[in-house]
Amino acid sequence: MTMAMDAHRKGNDFDRILFLIAFGLACFTAVAWGQHQTEAPPALLWDGERQLDEGRSTLDERTLTAARAIFETCVHQDGKNSHCYYDLARADSYLVRVKESQNDKKAAERWLDSAIDNAKRFIVFNDRSAEAHALLADLYGSKIGFGGAFAAMRYGPKANAEDQLALQLDANNPRAYAVAGRKYLYSPKMFGGDLDKAIDAFRKATALDPHGDEAFVWLAIAYRKKGDETRAQVAIAEALRLNSRSVLAKRIQSGSVD
Numbered sequence: 512m513t514m515a516m517d518a519h520r521k522g523n524d525f526d527r528i529l530f531l532i533a534f535g536l537a538c539f540t541a542v543a544w545g546q547h548q549t550e551a552p553p554a555l556l557w558d559g560e561r562q563l564d565e566g567r568s569t570l571d572e573r574t575l576t577a578a579r580a581i582f583e584t585c586v587h588q589d590g591k592n593s594h595c596y597y598d599l600a601r602a603d604s605y606l607v608r609v610k611e612s613q614n615d616k617k618a619a620e621r622w623l624d625s626a627i628d629n630a631k632r633f634i635v636f637n638d639r640s641a642e643a644h645a646l647l648a649d650l651y652g653s654k655i656g657f658g659g660a661f662a663a664m665r666y667g668p669k670a671n672a673e674d675q676l677a678l679q680l681d682a683n684n685p686r687a688y689a690v691a692g693r694k695y696l697y698s699p700k701m702f703g704g705d706l707d708k709a710i711d712a713f714r715k716a717t718a719l720d721p722h723g724d725e726a727f728v729w730l731a732i733a734y735r736k737k738g739d740e741t742r743a744q745v746a747i748a749e750a751l752r753l754n755s756r757s758v759l760a761k762r763i764q765s766g767s768v769d
Contacts, residue, residue, distance in 0.1 A: 555581055555584075555585075556581065556582075556585060556595070558581065559578045559581030559582055559585075559598065560578075560598070562574050562575075562577050562578035562581070563575070563578040563582075563598060563601060563602055563605075565756070566578055566602070566605055567601070567605045568754055568756040568757050568758065569756055569758055570605065570608055570609050570612065570758045570759070571609075572606065572609045575602055575605050575606050575609065576606070578598075578602050579599060579602040579603070579606070582595045582596075582598045582599045582602060583599060586599065591636065593632075593633050593635075593636035593637050594633075596629050596630075596632040596633040596636070597629075597630070597633040597640075597642075597643060597646075599625075599626075599629040600626045600627075600629035600630040600633065600643075600646060600650070601626075601646070603622045603623070603625045603626035603629060604622075604623075604626045604646070604649070604650060604653075606622040607619045607620075607622045607623045607626065607653065608759075610622060616657070619657075620657050623650060623653055623654060623657070626650050627647065627650045627651070627654075630643060630646050630647040630650060631647065634647065639680060640680070641676075641677040641678070641680035641681035641684040641686075641687060642677075642681075642684065642686055644673045644674070644676045644677040644680065644687075645673070645674060645677035645684055645686040645687040645689075645690050646686065647673045648669075648670045648671075648672075648673035648674035648677060648687070648690045649670075649686070649689075649690045649693070651666045651667075651669045651670035651673060652666070652667075652670040652690065652693060652694060652697075654666040655667060655670075656697075663702065667702070670690075670694065671694075674687055674690050674691055674694070677690075683719050684719070685715075685716040685717075685719040685720035685723055685726060686716070688712045688713070688715040688716040688719065688726075689712070689713060689716040689723075689725070689726050689729060691708075691712045692708075692709045692710075692711075692712030692713040692716065692729060692730075692733065693709070693729065694709075695708040695709035695712060696709040696729075696732070696733055696736070706733065706736060706737050707737075709733045710730065710733045710734065710737065713726055713729050713730035713733055714730060716729075716730075717730060717746075717749075722753060723753075724749075724750045724751075724753035724754035724757055724760065725750070725757075725759075727746045727747070727749045727750035727753065727760075728746075728747065728750045728757065728759055728760050728763055730746040731743045731744075731746035731747040731750065731760075731763050732763060734746060735763075743763075744764075747760055747763050747764045748764075750763075751764065
């Protein structure tokens with residue numbers, strides 16, 4: 512009798528354990544499903560990254576817009592997904608180039624303002640990202656081209672501060688050196704413009720990231736501006752070797768862009 516009662520009790524205990532396991536799995540599944548409902552599926556984000564890379568190479572507006580729509584959906588579903596804000600800023604920055612190539616200055620500036628806003632949102636979540644601060648520095652530098660002397664006084668110090676912060680966070684950040692190179696390349700001499708320093712900065716960027724095709728494009732632009740066509744062609748050939756789809760590199764190679 513006692514043995515039968517012990518067996519019955521053990522059976523009940525086993526049933527309770529099974530119930531608790533089943534209940535726990537059910538709760539876990541519910542939580543996981545809730546997360547699935549609020550977070551963008553990884554496969555969708557990978558597709559956004561793929562389209563962003565394609566769009567930044569080809570400067571195709573529809574491709575960039577499609578990528579941007581994915582990242583925008585991501586931040587709408589999860590307002591704390593900082594990575595999607597960063598990708599939004601990058602997509603916006605390439606749409607600026609597209610609109611500039613179409614001579615649509617107003618649309619270009621709207622995309623630029625959007626890029627700045629999204630870069631700032633990313634930094635709210637991650638203020639230790641050298642890459643994000645370098646991107647924001649680049650975007651502030653671009654604002655100068657839309658507003659002349661007044662914009663230079665307003666955004667020049669901001670661009671410098673962000674780039675310096677990027678280098679403080681990561682002294683070997685290639686984007687930060689590329690940003691510094693563009694500053695030296697396009698600033699008037701009275702405001703620190705220096706072609707040799709621009710070349711040095713772009714060379715540093717290519718040394719730190721030998722797979723970054725865009726830095727080689729900028730190095731080619733700087734060499735051409737200096738009158739060194741031989742080195743310019745070497746740099747642009749490397750850019751195209753790394754990314755044969757690069758529209759900007761092809762334009763530089765053909766001489767259609769200075």
